[in-house]
Amino acid sequence: MVKTTVSVIKADVGSYPGHSRTHPKLLEVAARMLKEAEGSTIIDSYVTHCGDDLELIMTHTKGEDNEEIHELAWNVFLECAKIAKEMKLYGAGQDLLADAFSGNVKGMGPGVAEMEFEERGSDPLLVFMADKTEPGAWNYFLYKIFADPFSTSGLVIDPSMHQGFTFEVHDVMEKRRIRFNTPEESYSLLAYIGAPSRYVIKYVWKKDGTIAASTSTQRLNMMAGRYVGKDDPVMVIRAQSGLPSVGEVIDPFRTPILVAGWMRGSHHGPFMPVGVCDANCTQFDGPPRVVCLGFQVSNGKLIGPADMFDDPAFNRVRDRCCELSDVLRAHGPFEPHRLSLEEMEYTTLPGVEKQFKDRWEDLPE
Template identity: 40%
Template structure:
């Protein structure tokens, strides 16, 4: 069976500010998912939230970019938006940036990640397990560093030295500043590892779009690398990416994938999307209510049976006491960074703030600059 795993996520309203969606909103989306399973559009589905973003996880046979599946997700978000508006919730419909997309909704606001593969529970994949990452309050390149370490660095993934992975992985990297379409380069690790790093260091422009096994040609990861401000033409919230990763066997194991997140590495995001802050791993269904507006990431795992149905329960990878120390570390790093306030590296550069009100403030001040008479260049005699 040719099966697709899709995750589509959007912020369409939250309680008391940018915190979490309401129970009524989540119940509405879950009801829509149950109806889509009953009608045969979806094989299975799962709904959760990370911060104020609702994520819909689905298996189906419609393929990537399916108009029917994407429209289903869009309409589900619209119904949740109506509930949010009626309740006076903050940011109702925030991530729905176009009036009515006619086909798939990639580029319309919601984050979309999809993987399609032959699903038979035989051959190189006698068991199919995968994990979904969902981030809130951070930019689109939040996964650049951890996924590079998990799929290209044996210091984090010892499995890269085993026969089924030793040929490495192909990184498909997208230039998110190109608004004319998807501008993608494919670079192979380990041979081009330094070139991959040279691009991925810029989390705001270049992002991992897809990772593919070079040994078996099997897709390993898909990331929703897109810039909301490139779609809307103004600041509408951070990009809050999602990612789907297959694991075990011919791919890195879950522990090799999540270990890099122990760094709580610095990403762009936080309050007003304008600061540089550490990414804190949290359980699914965690609200954003801590100090400042700390970027957060969740990770949920499933197995899939022969028919494409999810296991009866899921694994919440960051809901473990081992991550408590990482969360404390992230909070300490956050307090130290935010103690610097608006100065220097604590905030994103103006090139990343140009779609917000900061541009208007600085733009207005630029008009008031004047050249001192005594410092004017002298005309040649």
């Protein structure tokens, strides 16, 4: 049986004004280029944005890490970056860290989340896209969705989920990976993913090998060797029929958690779930946003999307995020609003420290 692959590839190729939102012209060009590739390179596509990030959602039968698919995305980003530069948009091409395509966009700047699977009788798919935060922002939610029975009741009352799930965690500092089985290794899993700036959940599977979730784990500053913006991750989750229901997947987002990123990638802020129409980061270049588009996958076709957070049920969490924003902003340049010194090493602060390195004196004994 031919398997379907879903590839979600994103990049910040230029925005206006400042880091606020993606220009409609870029969305139009990207959608046209992908549409022209349908029927040959890809089966179906959808183009959207979250804040200043251009999001490409594609289906095909070529598997993960396919050179042809990644080159298509790269060419779309290059063309959009060219237009962004002509319009003098902010940060035009900032996520494109290479001059030429080299077989795979991983390590070249864009974020990538992909999964290959055999389609079920009904296959709901949820695509999450974030702005002004880092890949580890998904850790809390993936644990709640796939390992917390107080969040996902199916872990208790659905026999097909009783065996639990397997989580693949990446150490983005040491470039290594490990797998944990839940529920038996839940505490060990939490010991690592509770430090989301370093340990990031990449995949989640059922114990029988069925893929359930895939995320982007690319860290821009580590690839570029300098601060070039936050990573703004993406995530793909399958739902229903032995997996958490659609409602169980999105319900944890009603809790306002704090994530790293926000202004200059240097602050903690509340992760606000919004509809695509509100995915424009303004207040202090934020607060960090997350959107979710829901599809049914049918023979590789994307049926949808449904804008999952465009729902008054999420109004209260948005209000609470605004309250948390007020509390954190009152801290100004002080921690915990500002990131810890260890995390600030990956922002623009080292440039300030360099200016004063010769003015420090040893204390007398």
